[in-house]
Amino acid sequence: MSGVLVTGASGTTGSRVAARLTARGARVRAASRSSAVAFDWYDPGTHRGAVDGVDRMYLVPPVRDPDPQAVMLPFLDLARTAGVRRVVLLSNSLIAAGGPSTGVVHQAISETFEEWAVLRPGWFMQNVIGGHAHAACLRATSTIATSAGDGRAAFVDAGDIAEVAAETLLSAVPANTDLVLTGPESLSYDTVAAILTQTTGREITHRRLDPADQPAFYRALGLPEATGHFLVAMDSIVAAGMEDRTTDTVERVTGTPARSFRDFAMAEFPG
Numbered sequence: 174m175s176g177v178l179v180t181g182a183s184g185t186t187g188s189r190v191a192a193r194l195t196a197r198g199a200r201v202r203a204a205s206r207s208s209a210v211a212f213d214w215y216d217p218g219t220h221r222g223a224v225d226g227v228d229r230m231y232l233v234p235p236v237r238d239p240d241p242q243a244v245m246l247p248f249l250d251l252a253r254t255a256g257v258r259r260v261v262l263l264s265n266s267l268i269a270a271g272g273p274s275t276g277v278v279h280q281a282i283s284e285t286f287e288e289w290a291v292l293r294p295g296w297f298m299q300n301v302i303g304g305h306a307h308a309a310c311l312r313a314t315s316t317i318a319t320s321a322g323d324g325r326a327a328f329v330d331a332g333d334i335a336e337v338a339a340e341t342l343l344s345a346v347p348a349n350t351d352l353v354l355t356g357p358e359s360l361s362y363d364t365v366a367a368i369l370t371q372t373t374g375r376e377i378t379h380r381r382l383d384p385a386d387q388p389a390f391y392r393a394l395g396l397p398e399a400t401g402h403f404l405v406a407m408d409s410i411v412a413a414g415m416e417d418r419t420t421d422t423v424e425r426v427t428g429t430p431a432r433s434f435r436d437f438a439m440a441e442f443p444g
């Protein structure tokens with residue numbers, strides 16, 4: 174088999190996708206601005222070299238770019254011409270084919286590649302660790318601060334997303350569909366905080382913010398103004414119940430049930 178290009182290879186899903194593909198014997202080209210294969214969505218000079226010797230690719234869109242199609246559609250053309258035949262795109266649960274942003278890319282991939290999958294995960298469990306704003310807030314204040322109220326989300330493990338990505342990249346038969354990925358249960362942030370308290374033995378609470386106060390709260394933690402506004406938008410989606418549903422896609426594709434938030438917390442959340 175030729176190689177698999179993994180973009181966003183230093184990030185939350187890409188690093189896990191690259192590890193799982195390597196474990197399954199695939200030849201991985203790990204790409205990002207800081208990875209072994211230098212790749213910048215905004216530098217077309219890095220694009221042709223990234224798809225050298227590649228017939229499949231995992232695409233993480235340019236981060237928080239409201240118009241990712243501007244750089245992704247020309248790259249898809251270049252990749253197809255260079256011999257890439259299977260594409261797995263990371264989108265999100267809220268955006269369907271033809272929708273805004275990655276929805277345009279989703280539509281284009283389904284129309285121009287014979288082998289494809291679009292992964293549409295809900296909120297990542299890993300938002301409470303690493304570089305995410307929730308993680309920064311937890312480290313600074315032992316609270317998870319949201320304006321989501323009692324809204325619930327079916328948080329999904331990035332490891333499960335990576336398992337689904339690896340399977341859809343390597344399977345003999347292409348998925349040729351989109352896959353909405355969730356964890357096994359829908360949880361409020363009160364419950365998330367309670368689980369983190371139980372698994373760490375430290376008191377961790379859900380701080381309920383008014384959306385109007387959220388940007389200032391996160392600015393006071395030293396995070397950019399835009400982060401607070403982004404979280405207001407994300408939390409309004411959870412508050413409205415739009416992330417309150419589960420799917421069996423992880424188990425259907427991988428044969429293994431989706432990881433629970435408790436199991437994630439015991440394995441990955443700092444004690």
Ligand SMILES: NC(=O)c1ccc[n+]([C@@H]2O[C@H](COP(=O)([O-])OP(=O)(O)OC[C@H]3O[C@@H](n4cnc5c(N)ncnc54)[C@H](OP(=O)(O)O)[C@@H]3O)[C@@H](O)[C@H]2O)c1
Nearest residue numbers: 181182183184185186187205206207213214265295296297
């Ligand atoms: N967090 C959630 O709850 C959630 C839920 C659903 C969907 N999503 C989607 O997940 C995506 C993010 O995926 P992720 O969490 O796996 O990634 P991530 O952890 O946010 O990391 C971003 C990756 O992209 C790379 N990158 C950043 N700027 C780049 C550029 N200009 N050119 C090329 N690569 C660049 C980074 O590496 P370098 O800095 O080395 O370039 C890094 O490898 C977003 O599209 C988001 O909408 C997130």
